[in-house]
Amino acid sequence: MLAASVGLSASTSGCLQHVRSIVNRNEVEQLSLTITTLSADGDRESIQLAQDIGATLETAGIDIEIDMQSREAFRRTVLINHDFDIYVGRHPGDIRPDFLYETLHSKFADESGWQNPFGFTNLTFDTYLDRQQRAGGEEREQAVSRTLEALALEQPFVPICVPHEFRLVRTDRFDGWKQGHLATRMGYLGLDPPTTEEAVLRAAHTDSRPSQNLNPLAVEFRNRGLVTGLLYDSLAVPRWSGDGTDAGGGDEETDGVEEDGDRTYSPWLGTDWTWNENENETEAENEEGDERTGNGSGIDTDTDTDTDIELNPDTQLEPTGTLTVTLREDCQFHDGHELTADDVAFTIDFLSDTTRDDSEFPAPSPRYRGHVDPIADVTKQGEYELEFTCTASEPVAKRVLEIPILPAHIWTERTETASIPAITVADGTTEALITENLPPVGSGPFQFENRTQREFVTLERYDEHFTRRESVALPEPSAETLRIRIDPRSTSAIELVESDEADVTSLALESYVVDDVLAAESEREQTSDSDPIEVIESSTGSFYHLGFNARTAPFSNPRFRRVIARLIDKEQLVSDVFYGHARPIAAPVTREWTPDSLAWTGTDPETPFLGTDGELDVEAARAAFEEAGFRYDDEGRLRVRY
Amino acid sequence: MLTQLLLQVVVAVSILLSVGLAGVVGRDRLSLLREEWKSRLRTSAPAIALLLAILLLNRIMRQQGRSLSQEYGVHMTEVFYTIEGEFVLHFQKIASPEANAYFSMSYVYGYVFLLIFPVIAYAARSKTIDFRRLLIAYSLNYAIGLVFYILFIAYGPRNVFVEELTQTMLYDNNPQVQYLTTEVNRNTNVFPSLHTSLSATVATFAYQTRSTYPRWFPIAVCLSISIMISTMYLGIHWGIDVLAGLALAGFCVSLSTYLVDRWSLTAIFEQVRERVHEYRDTVTTPSQENS
Numbered sequence: 001m002l003a004a005s006v007g008l009s010a011s012t013s014g015c016l017q018h019v020r021s022i023v024n025r026n027e028v029e030q031l032s033l034t035i036t037t038l039s040a041d042g043d044r045e046s047i048q049l050a051q052d053i054g055a056t057l058e059t060a061g062i063d064i065e066i067d068m069q070s071r072e073a074f075r076r077t078v079l080i081n082h083d084f085d086i087y088v089g090r091h092p093g094d095i096r097p098d099f100l101y102e103t104l105h106s107k108f109a110d111e112s113g114w115q116n117p118f119g120f121t122n123l124t125f126d127t128y129l130d131r132q133q134r135a136g137g138e139e140r141e142q143a144v145s146r147t148l149e150a151l152a153l154e155q156p157f158v159p160i161c162v163p164h165e166f167r168l169v170r171t172d173r174f175d176g177w178k179q180g181h182l183a184t185r186m187g188y189l190g191l192d193p194p195t196t197e198e199a200v201l202r203a204a205h206t207d208s209r210p211s212q213n214l215n216p217l218a219v220e221f222r223n224r225g226l227v228t229g230l231l232y233d234s235l236a237v238p239r240w241s242g243d244g245t246d247a248g249g250g251d252e253e254t255d256g257v258e259e260d261g262d263r264t265y266s267p268w269l270g271t272d273w274t275w276n277e278n279e280n281e282t283e284a285e286n287e288e289g290d291e292r293t294g295n296g297s298g299i300d301t302d303t304d305t306d307t308d309i310e311l312n313p314d315t316q317l318e319p320t321g322t323l324t325v326t327l328r329e330d331c332q333f334h335d336g337h338e339l340t341a342d343d344v345a346f347t348i349d350f351l352s353d354t355t356r357d358d359s360e361f362p363a364p365s366p367r368y369r370g371h372v373d374p375i376a377d378v379t380k381q382g383e384y385e386l387e388f389t390c391t392a393s394e395p396v397a398k399r400v401l402e403i404p405i406l407p408a409h410i411w412t413e414r415t416e417t418a419s420i421p422a423i424t425v426a427d428g429t430t431e432a433l434i435t436e437n438l439p440p441v442g443s444g445p446f447q448f449e450n451r452t453q454r455e456f457v458t459l460e461r462y463d464e465h466f467t468r469r470e471s472v473a474l475p476e477p478s479a480e481t482l483r484i485r486i487d488p489r490s491t492s493a494i495e496l497v498e499s500d501e502a503d504v505t506s507l508a509l510e511s512y513v514v515d516d517v518l519a520a521e522s523e524r525e526q527t528s529d530s531d532p533i534e535v536i537e538s539s540t541g542s543f544y545h546l547g548f549n550a551r552t553a554p555f556s557n558p559r560f561r562r563v564i565a566r567l568i569d570k571e572q573l574v575s576d577v578f579y580g581h582a583r584p585i586a587a588p589v590t591r592e593w594t595p596d597s598l599a600w601t602g603t604d605p606e607t608p609f610l611g612t613d614g615e616l617d618v619e620a621a622r623a624a625f626e627e628a629g630f631r632y633d634d635e636g637r638l639r640v641r642y
Numbered sequence: 643m644l645t646q647l648l649l650q651v652v653v654a655v656s657i658l659l660s661v662g663l664a665g666v667v668g669r670d671r672l673s674l675l676r677e678e679w680k681s682r683l684r685t686s687a688p689a690i691a692l693l694l695a696i697l698l699l700n701r702i703m704r705q706q707g708r709s710l711s712q713e714y715g716v717h718m719t720e721v722f723y724t725i726e727g728e729f730v731l732h733f734q735k736i737a738s739p740e741a742n743a744y745f746s747m748s749y750v751y752g753y754v755f756l757l758i759f760p761v762i763a764y765a766a767r768s769k770t771i772d773f774r775r776l777l778i779a780y781s782l783n784y785a786i787g788l789v790f791y792i793l794f795i796a797y798g799p800r801n802v803f804v805e806e807l808t809q810t811m812l813y814d815n816n817p818q819v820q821y822l823t824t825e826v827n828r829n830t831n832v833f834p835s836l837h838t839s840l841s842a843t844v845a846t847f848a849y850q851t852r853s854t855y856p857r858w859f860p861i862a863v864c865l866s867i868s869i870m871i872s873t874m875y876l877g878i879h880w881g882i883d884v885l886a887g888l889a890l891a892g893f894c895v896s897l898s899t900y901l902v903d904r905w906s907l908t909a910i911f912e913q914v915r916e917r918v919h920e921y922r923d924t925v926t927t928p929s930q931e932n933s
Binding site for chain 1: 712717719720797800801802804805808830
């Protein structure tokens with residue numbers, strides 16, 4: 001009896017086991033994904049790229065939906081909430097490749113902002129980034145190439161192209177537009193007014209966000225921080241190197257301030273800085289580090305002599321050197337408070353944790369994170385001198401000179417977790433990150449006057465600014481007032497400049513109007529028209545890309561990402577969407593930093609398009625997916641296990 | 643630039659109005675309106691107050707409702723695109739500079755004229771019922787439209803057919819127009835098309851009052867059809883938005899007929915007063931007995 005029941009239960013349990021193992025297998029379904037992007041009113045190129053890419057992916061058997069969002073909502077979804085499958089958009093980029101560190105290092109995967117929005121985590125890749133971060137001299141270039149090659153292999157995001165930037169300016173009221181880059185504060189300083197009466201500089205701005213929020217830390221509202229750059233000073237101003245520009249007219253020489261001999265930064269709020277390299281060799285430090293931490297983890301410390309395969313993520317980074325910065329004296333914030341070394345020290349501390357260690361959850365700033373990350377310690381050496389202990393090589397450590405200096409007496413109050421009645425606020429959402437920061441109080445060459453939402457922002461010249469001093473030979477604000485008029489479309493912004501209602505289109509023109517603008521320019525040249533309108537072309541590090549949410553399958557699979565990358569015909573997209581006014585890229589850096597192995601050769605050197613002239617070779621695409629381990633059903637739909 | 647454009651609109655619409663009023667309404671009615679406007683205003687006061695309140699609410703909610711909409715709204719762009727596909731692109735077949743000009747004018751000036759004209763024309767009638775119905779119908783259109791705008795987030799075709807609509811896009815051909823339209827609208831307020839529903843409302847009223855204003859009827863119909871086509875031609879609305887606009891118009895017109903004269907505010911006021919009196923009586927009587 002017992003035996004019988006045991007036998008019965010044994011047999012049924014076997015059967016149940018079988019049933020369960022069938023039922024518990026998740027169904028393999030058609031891959032259906034949403035491309036998050038901006039609406040045409042927000043970024044015309046992004047939506048067109050998303051549509052073109054979406055159409056190609058559909059022919060490859062993927063079900064595509066496109067989710068259009070406004071500028072702020074897009075950034076909130078992608079950069080803060082990480083609530084996306086893949087997205088297409090523009091990355092602010094940089095002129096130097098060091099932004100890749102925060103963009104791709106796994107230690108930033110849980111933070112919000114432009115630091116690792118992909119959730120890309122790869123220890124091997126981290127070591128490349130770490131090496132790039134610490135390598136100096138000739139080694140640096142090599143380390144950057146290694147990172148870029150690894151990036152091309154892994155495709156955590158697919159770099160698409162670097163658009164050429166064109167802006168329209170009027171030269172009859174202000175001239176000297178080519179002295180500084182018009183995407184930075186330097187473009188609006190040092191302009192020569194032909195007459196002293198022309199006190200108002202009028203900019204037509206195609207993005208309404210500066211009229212809503214002027215918080216330099218609010219990643220949803222900032223592109224490259226032009227307006228906040230005018231309101232806040234940094235310690236130094238990065239210099240654009242003449243080579244590797246995308247455009248012809250990249251003339252970025254700033255007023256001959258060469259005394260410090262630094263080719264990468266010119267002085268601003270900081271007058272002088274010196275780098276003191278630590279004496280011990282980089283290699284030796286790594287070994288030390290390995291020894292200290294290696295005993296517990298049991299990783300083969302002995303075989304780790306080859307620095308190429310050093311794979312210990314727990315290595316404590318030894319300081320590489322110190323950066324001593326001297327501040328300009330007697331500078332004040334717009335509210336009259338003195339700007340001292342305390343404010344600088346506060347800003348660095350604040351950017352790495354806006355709660356200032358008050359809360360369990362650190363809340364690092366979503367912007368400038370990579371700039372302050374290599375700063376291990378800040379010591380005040382006097383009212384106007386600071387010493388930064390850094391864990392990165394000299395050029396990387398110097399990025400800290402680019403951060404906006406915040407007034408400590410205002411931002412100390414903003415460390416509390418923001419509270420909105422009846423709404424639970426996510427941990428780590430401090431007041432500092434969500435405040436509109438109106439009126440903004442900085443120390444920059446312009447101060448905030450007033451604004452009307454979606455209409456204009458008016459800035460007044462800050463007469464006490466150090467550039468106005470006789471003894472300082474830096475470009476100064478020549479206009480008494482800077483009136484930024486919000487004008488949502490390139491066509492109307494152009495019209496404003498042509499009809500003498502604006503002096504400059506402060507954001508780059510959308511690609512579809514560029515041909516018309518250039519045609520009008522050449523016409524003016526031919527007819528030797530005296531119209532005082534000029535087209536300014538400038539180089540940029542900003543690029544369009546397709547980002548994967550590597551936190552979820554199948555985007556976590558590098559093989560999948562590589563096949564997707566091969567379905568994107570960058571060359572064709574550049575001519576279709578940008579009318580040729582862009583440079584297709586395999587590496588998301590300026591030309592100067594692109595290694596030869598990743599130089600564009602008419603096709604992508606690493607992930608060439610599977611097809612010709614924008615036409616996808618469907619068979620080849622299928623084969624590529626199948627080779628990557630995915631399957632197709634009878635109706636040609638790509639199937640994946642989520 | 644905005645003031646300049648507003649001025650243009652005011653001038654253009656004033657000219658249209660004066661011509662229209664002279665030709666359609668006639669001098670007799672207008673002079674009668676001048677004499678009797680006070681008493682007519684008094685009878686129509688509730689309807690006017692309602693419209694003003696709704697317009698004010700509309701203005702506030704367009705700003706405030708934005709975040710509400712972003713939080714809870716349903717994204718519909720993809721759904722609309724799946725349902726109707728490239729329907730609006732059919733209108734591109736008639737694309738030409740002349741058509742651009744005509745439809746842009748209809749969309750901006752024609753629309754304003756179409757909305758204001760019947761208000762004056764019906765106010766000029768001695769019977770105020772159509773006047774009040776029209777105001778109520780306008781109010782309903784705005785109120786219901788507002789709710790839909792908060793519930794549904796959808797981008798117009800110009801955000802989907804970026805390339806195809808470049809030729810006829812309103813904002814690229816008449817960049818200054820966007821100052822006017824962004825004042826009152828934002829790019830995700832497309833379902834339903836209020837341009838359509840209000841135009842259709844006016845056209846339906848014109849049909850119902852064709853015996854009084856026989857000349858207005860054809861004008862209203864032509865103009866409102868032009869406006870409906872212009873919303874799609876200019877890439878602002880989907881076909882679905884226009885259909886929903888028509889449905890909304892039908893609903894608002896019939897509801898306005900049902901609502902108007904259903905309650906007289908003075909009568910309600912009287913009733914309430916009576917009730918209060920009765921109540922006071924019933925309350926006071928027993929207490930008197932007790933004492």
